Amino acid sequence: MSQCCCGEKVRDEKLEKLQEVFKKYKNKKGALIPVLQEAQDIYGYLPEEVLKKIALELKVPLSKVYGVVTFYAQFHLKPRGRNIIRVCLGTACHVRGGAKIFEKLQEELQVEDGETTEDLKFTLESVACIGACGLAPVIMVNDDTHGRLTPDRIPEILAQYK
Ligand code: FES
CATH class of the missing domain: 1.10.10 (Arc Repressor Mutant, subunit A)
Incomplete structure (x- = not known):
């Protein structure tokens, strides 16, 4: 035994x-x-x-x-990451390059929308407007807002949560 x-x-x-x-x-x-x-x-x-x-x-x-x-969207049947990344793809974020931010996150984390990394560190989700359009393009990691993003800032942001 x-x-x-x-x-x-x-x-x-x-x-x-x-x-x-x-x-x-x-x-x-x-x-x-x-x-x-x-x-x-x-x-x-x-x-x-x-x-x-x-x-x-x-x-x-x-x-x-x-x-x-x-x-109910609040319930999850699959494991979630310790950090939840929400990428805004609302209109303001979209016109300021939100899709490029999303692509960069997918590339860095090797996951698609709604998926969780194998090490369970991150779950990536696209969302509609999160009410911070003035900071577009915006992502939220847990309760932190990161705005006026460019794709090259993504690795540095992810590193804060590893
Ligand atoms: S459209 Fe992204 S915060 Fe409003």
Whole structure:
């Protein structure tokens, strides 16, 4: 039997937290969305095995759980990066070269729109106007806004989050 249990331990801790969430919402109406939100906070996304547990625990058909998860943009079925990069492709950013910024990020990170890097450091997403048009072209990394960008500044920005 293997002695190393680090990975297992992490998983167990998460499972314990999830059990706590189930306890908190036991027999409560309208629990599905808050339980999904808390489960996503614990796991970083919603793995299939977790969705199955939630369906079982809340006595809700798995199809309904999937229906909710796929309806709301806040839920994610795939792992997300530690850093979320949102590239604005709204009109103001588009006319000032937003697409070139996006291309540079795709090239640097080797991912497409909506994908996460293999090392789980970054998730890249294109978005519509983020309300900072005066700084176009703009990206957001987590809560930080980076504006008036040129493609050659991208490596230096990414380095801040590695
Ligand atoms: S269009 Fe990019 S911030 Fe408004």
